[in-house]
Ligand code: SF4
């Protein structure tokens with residue numbers, strides 16, 4: 212996470228769940244310190260074969276996007292609308308009943324309306340209407356549409372990564388709209404421009420390289436199991452004799468990498 216993490220009391224004082232007076236499209240994105248994850252390490256992005264690997268900082272004005280970034284996003288959006296019927300349906304059928312609004316822990320914890328699942332998805336829907344619907348093309352903002360800009364892109368990045376994909380909101384939606392699927396879709400689009408976060412990209416790159424998200428090497432695993440055995444001996448007086456990669460073993464014990 213970012214370097215200046217606010218204290219819990221400060222966050223509680225800032226919470227305000229009342230409706231804001233300004234229309235959400237007119238509230239510029241404010242990427243707050245302590246509320247975002249670091250940009251993905253370019254080495255990890257490169258290792259995963261994702262595009263536009265470079266060092267960048269979400270607080271910078273210039274995110275070093277490809278020159279044709281809007282075209283890349285538009286084509287990526289279209290490709291996924293054609294491929295995933297669920298996404299097209301989720302873009303069209305939300306009636307904004309608000310049943311999902313207070314189900315998201317990010318909204319409850321921040322009081323930020325753009326963390327309501329309905330509005331998180333609306334960040335994408337507004338571009339969908341603008342680029343892919345007749346009403347959006349004809350009536351623009353009146354039809355809930357807006358064009359893609361750098362500020363909108365930054366808003367996407369900030370709010371689409373403030374979702375744990377828990378799917379709690381979808382349980383309460385009368386239409387079964389899965390906001391987690393929508394944010395996954397949005398993150399895929401961001402990946403097309405090299406806009407990932409290090410909390411995801413580096414653990415995934417570690418998994419590709421070593422088989423575990425922490426990047427622990429096999430000899431380090433063995434050292435840790437030996438250390439566990441010493442602990443067991445100290446407590447029980449029995450020294451286990453672990454085997455590694457033994458063919459035909461009766462018990463397969465795989466330590467989660469987070470435990471070692
Ligand atoms: S509960 Fe479903 S239909 Fe209602 S606002 Fe949320 S996503 Fe839209």
Ligand code: SF4
Nearest residue numbers: 315374375377378380
């Ligand atoms: S899936 Fe995302 S938007 Fe929905 S409740 Fe969970 S964190 Fe919030």
